[in-house]
Amino acid sequence: MLKRTQTCGQPRISDVGQTVILTGWVNSYRDHGNLVFIDLRDRTGLVQLVFDPEKYPQIHKTARSLRCEWVIGARGAVRPRGDGMENPRLVTGQIEVAVEELEIFNQSKTPPFEIDSDVNVGEELRLQYRYIDLRRPGMLNRLAVRHRVAKIARDYYDSNGFWEIETPMLGKSTPEGARDFLVPSRLYKGSFYALPQSPQLFKQILMVSNVDRYFQIVRCFRDEDPRADRQAEFTQIDVEMSFVQADDVMKINEALIVRVFKEVLGLEIPTPIRQMTYAQAIEEYGIDRPDLRFDMRLKTITDIAAASTFQVFVNTVKKGGIVKGLCVPGGAKYSRSDIEVGLTQFITELGAKGLAWFKVAPDEATGAVSLKSNIAKFFTPEQQKQLIERFGAKSDDLILMVADQSAIVNKVLAPLRVKLGKDMGLCDPSKFEFVWVIDFPLLEWNADENRFDSLHHPFTAPVPEDLHKLDTDPGNIRSQAYDLVVNGSEIGGGSVRIHNMETQAKIFDLLKITRQQAMDRFGFFLKALEYGAPPHGGIAFGLDRMVMILTGTDNIRDVIAFPKTQRGQCLLTEAPSGVDQAQLDELNLKVQKHLHQLEDKQEKQ
């Protein structure tokens, strides 16, 4: 068997005269009847092989039979290409290898789609033939970046005294948070393990155990519907540290991100990464993960709206709602139908009732900027002036406003801002704008359940100055949580944890988790807190999201070697699948008809 002496991407003009052995896949062949050219591919690149019928007629004959994706090895001399025959598109384009010995390792069926093509292939087919899809340089590059990030993280944490420790995949189910993936226990019939949603409690227990600094690149599972940036199965870089405060955790972990961007993209991220409070993020961007690549901040105009005679605004404010909007620079180019059909549809699908708008234009009489709109008549000249000032609006701008309860207004305006930022070209896609979002509320009111829910998780520590509000004003307690956001995407989040049992018990009370429930679900953990838990905190980065940002894709499946579809299927292996009756028997499990089928049956009876 021919053993390679170099990879395909390696040979250079300086190697001329050397005899090399290369192995790889046939990327393309050009048969001239006389000379035959093969572009040979491995993961490092392409190199041109030449077959000469005069010198090696037998090998040349074999070469003519080669087809795309056949796997071959070739021995030959590196030689310079003639003048004008270099290929500047290949790093090896100045040379070629004149083949003297050829070995066919394997043939290949014609692939279901072309590897070397710009044509976008349907994702369904790509996932079915993932091994072929992954051969494409773009996909391999994303796998390479993913590997680089993991390697940098391991090296970085190791050199800072962190230990990588594995935590169980088979864990205990807790009803809080996302839906669990369950694994039936054979030895305890009728009992189930749950796959971890994150190693949260284990890593905190490791702090109690004096591990001091822990990290793990770990798979997590949440049985919820996927999205473009979300899979049921995903990977976290999980970190926990003892004897630290929030700033310590942020400082040491942002240094990893800086290193990753430096080593992968060659970019210098200025440090310290700026911080923004949750309150400011919501006020100015409508969301806790603001895209800071462009300005176009949201402005609240509830006061001006309430004073106007526009009943939609006035009534909304009366009902406790707010009016907020944004000013699109140069947005007057949007036609009335763009706004009233296109943009309005965009926001009503997200839950808003309507979109109000003004175009900013010079007044024909006075020349001063004024507002043009079907609702301008409801605003006095003074109020219009106030609006122009509030938004900092200039001629040819477009002001868009939404009135509703604040949660809906923000939910709608945040994606609208991002969409407009991209549509108007305000957003430089090559930029990376990082921000720590801090001072999250500890709790949010859950009206349906008549209780508070944790915004982060129930083990997040409150800000000490707000502790006195635990009994009086729990909704306004800030937490010591922090999210790292880049370009509108949350790539990490963490907190300082509660490390005493008393505070932890208080939080459970607010979450309406009874002492008994708490003991049942987290008893092992609460007990650990009573045996000398040090102050500690940590963070978890989403590795998939980080690689998405680094490689510029908005599809999480592009950064996972073997991802699942929107319905949780693996098209390569066809998981999930049924199992043998014997397997079910061993687990003491019985599969019944789907509830829908049972209901149908009952209806028919």
Next chain:
RNA sequence: GGGGCCGUAGCUCAAUUGGUUAGAGCAUCGGACUGUCGAUCCGAAGGUUGCGGGUUCGACCCCCGUCGGCCUCGCCA
């Protein structure tokens, strides 16, 4: 669970208002060719229009159902 887009040759797409034999590029196969590099030229083969019903003289096209892919709301402590 809800909403939206999509499904035609191996791939990417086209097909007039519902009209006669469903086309093109690439890929594949055969042939030609003295340096190509997305080779070129000549030729051939390739179709259950996702699947099942319905409407119609006639369905890729309209209707109902179903399967699958993607996006999204809910969901994601």
